[in-house]
Amino acid sequence: MSKCYLDFSGMEKLMERYEKMGGNVKQAAEDALKxxxxxxxxxxEQAWQPHNVKYTGNTGKTIVKEPRVEWEGLVSxxxxxxxxxxxxxxxxxxxxxxxxxxxDRNLYNSIYGSKTRKEAKELQTEIIYKKMGRLGG
Structure with missing residues (x-):
């Protein structure tokens, strides 16, 4: 399994600001990661499909389908x-x-690719800003 972390430019300062506004940083982090x-x-799943036809499909069944956020200290x-x-x-x-x-570069990129990482960071940033907007920030 690979792990995805809440990670974008200026994240620490943004989270501090969010917390000062009365926001629940832990919940915001979990929401963004989920x-x-x-x-x-x-x-x-889409990148896996060509392999599902060629092989038994057992590996495809191991794709993590439910997001489970884990915390180690302050890192989620x-x-x-x-x-x-x-x-x-x-x-x-x-x-x-x-x-x-x-x-299979397509399968690799679906998890580790720069486009995937960029989209993840953009989504995380968007979620945090939306939560801040609801608090008037």
Whole structure:
């Protein structure tokens, strides 16, 4: 599994400002991460489809479908992609390739690509600003 973190330019200052306005920073972070998961997962599922036809489909069943936000101190994250420990290991071979398998850049980019990361950051920023707007900030 890959982890997605709440991460965008100026995030710390923005979150401080949000907290001073009376906003619940922890809830805002969780909402942004859950929305990020919901945005990224359909792209992963779509990128997986060509492999679902070729193979058993068991790896596709390990795509993390429910966002579960985890906290380690002040850092929050949500799992995205394939659950490696529960049968998702073949996704690694497909994304990175092997001597017999050409790397699937589309599958890789659906999780790690710069476009995916950029869209995630934009969504996270938008969610935080909307929450601040509701508080009058």
């Amino acid at each position: 929305a990020t998961h919901q945005q990224i997962t359909p792209g992963i 994250s949500v799992d995205i992609g394939f659950d490696i420990t529960n049968g998702g290991m073949p996704s690694i071979y497909l994304m990175y390739g092997t001597p017999r398998i050409t790397p």
